Amino acid sequence: MVLSQYTKEFKYNLNLAAPVMLGMLGHTFVSLVDNIMVGQLGAAELAAVSLGNSFVFIAMSIGIGFSTAITPLVAEADTENNFKKGKSALKHGLFLCTALGSVLFLLLLIAKPLMYVMDQPEDVVVLAIPYLDLVAFSLIPLIVFQAFKQFSDGLSLTKYPMYATLIANVINVVLNYLLIFGKFGFPEMGIVGAAIGTLISRVVMVFFIWWVLKARDKSKAYVTNIKIFVLESAMIKKVINIGFPSAMQMFFEVGIFTSAIWLSGTLGQNPQAANQIALNLSSMTFMVASGLSVAAMVRVGNQKGLRNYTELRRIAISIFYLGVVLAFIFALGFVLLHKVLPTIYVDLDDPLNAIDTREVVAIASTLLLVSAVFQISDSLQVVALGALRGLQDVKIPTIITFISYWIIGFPISFYLGKEEVFGSVGIWIGLIAGLTCAAILLFIRFNYLTKKLIRLEVPTVSV
Template identity: 40%
Template sequence: MTLKQHLNTNITLALPVMLSQLGHVTMGVMDNIMIGRVGATPLAGASLANVIFNVLMLFGIGVSYAITPLIAEADGKQDKEAIVSVFRHGFLINVCISFILIVAVMLGKNLLYSIDQPQDAVDQALPYLSIVTVSLLPILVFQTFRQFADGLSLTYLSLVVMIVANLLNIFLNYTFIYGHFGFEAMGLEGAGYATLISRFFMAIALAVYVFYHSKLRIYRAIFAFGNYSKKTFNNLLQIGIPAGMQFIFEVAAFDFSAVMMGWLGTNTLAAHQIAINLATISYMTTSGLGAAAVIRIGNYIGKNDYQNVKASAYSLISMALVIMLAWGFVFYIGRFWFPALYINNADVIAVA
């Protein structure tokens, strides 16, 4: 394949994944924009809650990434049984991890009181954190079906579901945060309930979409229990755990910076939430390219085509560099305008 062909294939595969990744972030962005209209304290509370939630969510997402290369490799070999087996094992792993993470947060959430954060922000953060933590289950169920479809190069399936889920989330935010259609205004907690409902919708909708999709009917065995093997669990965990840990190390420094901003006060913490929320958009866009790399390289390895493994890797790295430079330019040009989308507080906007 020529460089142009590699780039075209990258775009075809990566664009739906990138937009789907943006969908994950957009849900948080819209939450923060709509929460910011309530005040700086709820926005600071969301920032503190996300210190814990984002690390655990990204760890779970990283673990789920193990499904895609193994399915892509099996697809390259036209091994239907291996594809079904990888999904079944991956689904069980992701559900178990979601429960472990939920229990860990529920047991440790009150530690936010012991890290010298603004009292009013912590009071807002804890109920919100309790609600959104439950959404780890539907997130990882969604991720299982998404990585399965992505591994078969059907990257647009999750995008369709994500678009609808984001529209639902905006409507529910409007209803629950501000109090409309007979509901009382719940502020930050309302955003948590909106996110939780939207994520359950995502998981159920994608599962139904996969079940009825014409190209995936031959894989309906994934919806039935089957035999499990220690080897397949190990293969998934050997890829997934390091990927999840990589996500943790990438975001841990940013999350600790939120704790440090809390030491400086509520307004500074709210401003940090705006800045890091925007930065996450660029990061998740490029991680979509990474997902495309997993699909393409896994497929080529399945075909023993190592020349195209190298060529596709170079083309994807080049695209990532160009995209991140473009995001940097956009953020620099819009550095005064973007924060004003979130909040009307001049002090918070100035810091952001």
């Protein structure tokens, strides 16, 4: 098949994925704003936000990963014109996401004492705990929002979650400015102010997306008159069977990046702050790839509903190609701007912290060069996961991600990340190994499944 058969899909793929990308970047932008504003307070405060968010990111990955079960079920039902099946997927997904968000919040509260036994700087832990309390609670509205978002994506209404996220970002920026620094008569609350801004903005997201979906003809009947406690065991089982492995996939990946935060914390607050800068910038490019992953999930789910597996494979491969092109552009940007981007996060004019600031920028600049290396593998693995979720194939990919990140990646990070070996750079070499292994194995899995489905495909007759 000639290359144009794939590239002709780029425009449609981007139109579908762009709102998802912007919405996901919006989530990351909340963290970016927190980091930039908190970074003005000092390296200890930035490291505290990094440590607190490392716990939240683990829980968030489970919630967001679980919610992705809703998208392929709704996409398949939409193609089949099966309203009842689509609404059932939303209702049961919404119930399970709300319950999961509440459980994750409670688990984070229980896990707080772990900070004291993780060999982290004591002043960083003291600052991180009150920040974590509030951001942990914000997980509940965030995961409820994710349920509505994944439903909306399944109907190919990808722009509405983007609107909700953008509005939440504006609220978060304003509240951060007022509460972190105590502007216009508001109390100066430091990083706790950043946590309050995050919580309020996430509550707003939930109400806004429900209101928007309720006002649209295509989605109104789905999001109104939901009998949330009238449940069917068959659909609960179906959502869990897709959602739980998907949650574990995201947990294993986010977990290894979180381990990078903890491992860099053992090197000191400056390496930890530098790691947070590089991780925050890398997460933005990952969100773009994640947007393509959702596009793959939706379009593959649609074609699965039609049982057109030849077209399914062609469309998915077109998204793989697009992901590689964008990843190469991001890698080039990191190489060219690796010394400039970290300076956004720090106050270069602060004479009291000048030595620490220079060290943070120097380490972060080097880590961005390492991040440039894994852009393509990171993009390919997350798009492949999206395509496999669209096929509702989640169990084998879960095993693949566990092996890639925790049997291969983490041991490398742990050994090479010691101060006497390669330090921060060694930690990120382990990330490269894990992501590259996952990308290769997940693509092999997709290649195997689609070729098998095509062989079994019943030819359609034109009429």
